[in-house]
Amino acid sequence: MRDVSTTVIGLGLGLIAIPLGVALGFYYINFQRFVIDGYIDGTTFRLLLVGVGGAVTYFLARRIFFGEPPRSVFARTGRSVATMVALALTLEGLFALLTRGGLALGPSFGPFGFIPGLFATVGEVGAVLIPGLVGLIGASIVLGLAGKAALWLNARQSQTVRTLAGFLAMGTAGAVVALLIGTALDWLYQIANTTATVTIPAIVGGVLGLGIAELGRRRGEIKIGLSIYYIARTIFNTLRSIEPLVMVIVFVVWVGFGEFAGSLALALHTSAALAKLYSEQVESISEGPLEAVRATGATRLQTIVYAVVPQIVPPYIAFTMYRWDINVRMSTILGFAGGGGIGFLLQQNVQLGDYRAAAVQMLAIAIVVASMDYSSSRIRERFT
Secondary structure, X not given: OOOOEEOHHHHHHHHHHHHHHHHHHHHHHHHHHHHHHHHOOOHHHHHHHHHHHHHHHHHHHHHHHHOXXXXXXXXXXXXXXXXXXXXXXXXXXXXXXXXXXXXXXXXXXXXXXHHHHHHHHHHHHHHHHHHHHHXXXXXXXXXXXXXXXXXXXXXXXXXXXXXXXXXXXXXXXXXXXXXXHHHHHHXXXXXXXXXXXXXXXXXXXXXXXHHHHHHHHHHOXXXXXXXXXXXHHHHHHHHHHOOHHHHHHHHHHHHOOOXXXXXXXXXXXXXXXXXXXXXXXXXXXXXXXXHHHHHOOOOHHHHHHHHHHHHHHHHHHHHHHHHXXXXXXXXXXXXXXXXXXHHHHHHHHHHHOOHHHHHHHHHHHHHHHHHHHHHHHHHHHHHO
């Protein structure tokens, strides 16, 4: 990470491109849902989305990761946009089918209605996560275009033009980042003061951006590797420091009682915990395969696919299975705080004095935990 650096123009355009790409991704997914839900909704259409969209996504993904990259920037961008659209349609249809199928089949399963209810919860959580995923893909696409524009400016333009473009890009980027922070604070604390949340942050951010541009002009480039590393690490450490029991209380206020709140709490805490484990595993990989793949003239993406991924897949599976085992046990505890599931039923039966039903539920919890522990250990032994 120490060797990762960029030019002033690249950094400025990148900081502008990320929120722009996220906004475009959100706009697209909202437009897609408006069209599907309002005009062509239906189970048959959802099945068609999953089948055709999944096949198109698989084909395009293979072309992107393993095929010959197009020479034209517009062709590469078009392929990436098509992959994003196909993936969004596939996931939209899949999660909608899970939700509808789980809710429809729940009553017919009787005492085992929690099984289709689990699929319905997975569909609801997935539907919530789709905009974030599409926003990230949109940000990566726009960020790639910004990188190409920065390379063109640095290679084809004079020093004066590059300097002016760098100051303009960094000044705008600083103002945009400050505006985003001010908007977030206004939404969180309901400040309702545009001077404090818009004007002052924009001016301060623009001045800081110009200062960074001047620093980059003197040094020739800006080291961003460690900055990104420490920012991401700080965010994940902050999320990991908050217990899932506290998170579920917040999500209960946000989305109400039920399994959905518990699933969101577990998903957020699990993402932060696995991010730490995954990042440390990537940092400890062997350099030999990397050097061998680079010697063949492979690109950065090909180096990751053929030298990094084979080294990290086995420990990633082990970490994921271990965390899955933890989440199974933690889900019971979250039920006592309003996270739904069998923990919520156990709390109700204890409070009502129905200890026979509570004993049966405790036995069921023990059986599920033991089964998950055995299954996860077998999977870890097979793949690691």
